[in-house]
Amino acid sequence: MEYLDFELPIKDLEEQLDKCKIIGEESDVDVSETCKQIEKKLLATKKDIYKNLSAWQRVQLSRHPNRPYTLDYINAICGDTFLELHGDRNVKDDKAMIGGLGKIGDQSFMFIGQQKGYNTKTRQYRNFGMANPEGYRKALRLMKSAEKFDIPVVCFVDTPGAYPGIEAEERGQGEAIARNILEMTRLKVPIIVVIIGEGASGGALGIGVGDKVLMLENTWYSVISPESCSSILWRSWEYKEQAAESLKLTAPDMRKLKLIDEIVKEPIGGAHRNREETFSTVSHKILMHYNDLKALSATDLVSQRMDKYTSMGVFNG
Structure with missing residues (x-):
């Protein structure tokens, strides 16, 4: 450890x-x-x-090398029922974005999420959890397939951001993320988003629009990482702790601002300290929220989702 x-x-x-x-x-x-x-x-x-814990300490916990990643959750929750699906049917299969069909009990779900690596070799293979445009297009393809067969969608968010390379921009990184946000607002099946680690920038938003958005206790969700914020405002990474506090990026901050729906409590010490308990809690929360959403018609589902997001940021002075 x-x-x-x-x-x-x-x-x-x-x-x-x-x-x-x-x-x-x-x-x-x-x-x-x-x-x-x-x-x-x-x-x-x-x-x-x-x-x-300070905001910066929660950021550190969200990046703990022993913390479970997307495939850990999916394999624990679904067992051998998970079938991974590949490719965006256009460029290639992005290894930083994974997705496929799986079951929790008797209920099928389409699982989508960013995947990080466990060592140098797998981190390079997974591109450090930073998806290219084809990753977001793969995610959208799977969401549309889920919609066609009336299967609810579960998204696990854990990324330091979308890949910022020149080739990613050439292939339309911004358009791919914007397209996903648009399509997810009007998807006619329930969407449950769980932030399990880092939720940074548009890379998180590309699979982050949901009817219910949950954050694990020691995760963060923000437009920018504390280090990048510090380097822009102070021209140095030394002020990352101050930046983390100012960004209001922790789960309690997000809940207070009504940007998420629920904080999922972690075992004392973080999700990596008791993986089985964490997996069980997340599985229970997914089913609980799905049971609340499944009774809604497609029209009501989309209408409520649109109302949820259009009300964000509204301030009555």
Whole structure:
């Protein structure tokens, strides 16, 4: 397990606990009381650290290398029922954007999401979770297929942004994202969006329009990353922590501004600390919101979605 800077007190206590248990196993000394005291202190330290996280610390947690990615959620939720679908039928198959059919219980869903890599090789293969235009066009193709067969859509958002390369712009990156936003507002099936990591810029919005938008507790959602914001405003990345606070990008900020519908609580320490619990919670939330939406007609569904987004940013002074 890797630890972030602010988690070092937890690391020290967990190492103490491991040593205490080893002593108890390898000798006749009764260390049970000592272990209980360390466990009690460890729990108190975790609660104290994680209940007082700054915006920048939540950004760090959202990028934790052990944090589960889109395919982890899909494989855990759907098991062997998931069938991945490939290609945009135009240029190529974008490995940073994955999608396909899967089931939660007896209900079929079209799952779409950005996928990051676990090491240098897979990160390059997945383009660090930054999709090209063909990735967004693949996503749209799958959404349209879902609409045709009346299958609800689930989008997992986890990207540092759409790929900003020259070749991506040449193939219409901006148009592809804008087209997705337009088409998702009028898609005639329920759309549930879950932000599971980073939700940055248009790269997130390209699959981020939904009837219900959920954010995991330690994720962020913003027009720009704290580092990029800092480099633009202060000409340096050193002010990223200040930028993170000013951007109001955490789940509580988004909920307060009514830009998302629900915050999904994570296990103490983050989603990576107890993956099974996280997967179970997300699966339950998806089904719960789908059950609320499935009774609506296609006309009511689109109408409510349009009302939801047109009301955002409205301010009565």
